[in-house]
Amino acid sequence: MNPSIADLRRNYTRDGLSEHQAPVEPFSLFATWFEQAVTIETTEANAMMLATVDAGGQPHLRTLLLKGADERGFVFFSNYASAKGEQLKAQPKAAMTFWWHDLERQVRIEGTVEKVSAEESDAYYHSRPLGSRLGAWASPQSxxxxxxxxxxxxxxxxxxxxxxxxxxxxxxxxxxxxxPQSIEFWQGRPSRLHDRLSYRLVDGQWIRKRLAP
Ligand SMILES: Cc1cc2nc3c(=O)[nH]c(=O)nc-3n(C[C@H](O)[C@H](O)[C@H](O)COP(=O)(O)O)c2cc1C
Known part of the structure; x- marks a missing residue:
């Protein structure tokens, strides 16, 4: 193989993330980073990886599209009877990761998951193109x-x-x-000394800490 997998690497130099720039809560920082990702990323900025766990403790990971984000949480749409739907019914916890390659940024979100209201699902479903709406009926996902x-x-x-x-x-x-119970912002830096700011919800308060990369 040329070049060998082990030789593939990139030095991250684009930006930094300091405590001085970062707000005391994570949602406004997510909104800023997301907006920048939509502007700058060449691929789908709202694509993320969602991890769920099955009854045997086996993690499952797949790509989904984020369809809403505010202080209540992070919304995605899927088939409730799919593998992920069944896993979330039995164990309503998940982790979500965004990798914004051009910005050299990662965001990791962990927390509990519940269905949105029927009204919210209806509103989004009816906003979709007809092909997607019929596709949701046509595919017995998983x-x-x-x-x-x-x-x-x-x-x-x-x-x-x-x-x-x-x-x-x-x-x-x-x-x-x-x-979310925790949200971590990662900014790539030179020499693998990346910036990691972690927000964790403790007794209703967001506590921000720097983690070693
Ligand atoms: C870029 C991309 C976006 C996707 N978006 C969604 C989505 O929003 N909802 C969804 O159910 N599946 C989406 N998928 C398909 C999922 O990755 C997955 O194949 C599907 O949800 C079945 O997963 P499961 O069997 O673990 O439930 C997407 C796949 C890709 C590659």
């Missing part, structure tokens, strides 16, 4: 299917069924909100 034809056929039938009316939101599809 189930084994015989072949791709199954999906194409499901979609063709749904297109007929909803030719003259808007599809309702499937009851098995909607939003989740991760309410």
């Amino acid at each position: 189930q084994i299917i015989a072949d791709r034809e199954v999906l194409e056929q499901n979609l063709a039938e749904l297109e007929k069924q909803y030719a003259n009316e808007a599809p309702p939101r499937p009851p098995h599809w909607g939003g989740f909100r991760l309410t």
Whole structure:
């Protein structure tokens, strides 16, 4: 292999993160970093990795799109009957990580997860393009299917069924909100001496600490 995997490395020089710049709570810093990621990142800035754990303690990690962020938490949408949906039902905790490559930044969020209200799920579902709305009906997410034809056929039938009316939101599809217990901001720095500021919620107060990289 050329170059070898072990030789792949990049020195991070773009920016720093100091306690003087950082607010006492994490949400406004997330909002600032997210806005900068939307402007600067060449890939989807709202793509993140979501980790859940199954009953045997096995972690599962996959990419999802963040669809909302405010002081209540971080919202994403999926199939409630999917593998992740089942894992979150049994163990309503998750971790979320953003890697903003161009900005040399990572954000790690950990906390508890619950479904958003039906109204919130409806509002987002109905804002989606028709293809995505029908796709949520057509795909039994995480189930084994015989072949791709199954999906194409499901979609063709749904297109007929909803030719003259808007599809309702499937009851098995909607939003989740991760309410954070901790949020860590990581800024790449030269010589691997990166900046890490960790916010942890203790008795309702955000406590900020610097961690060694
Ligand atoms: C860039 C990207 C964005 C994705 N966004 C979502 C999403 O918002 N919701 C979702 O359910 N799956 C999304 N997926 C698919 C998931 O990664 C995953 O395959 C799917 O949710 C099934 O996961 P599970 O079997 O662990 O439940 C996305 C995949 C990629 C690569």
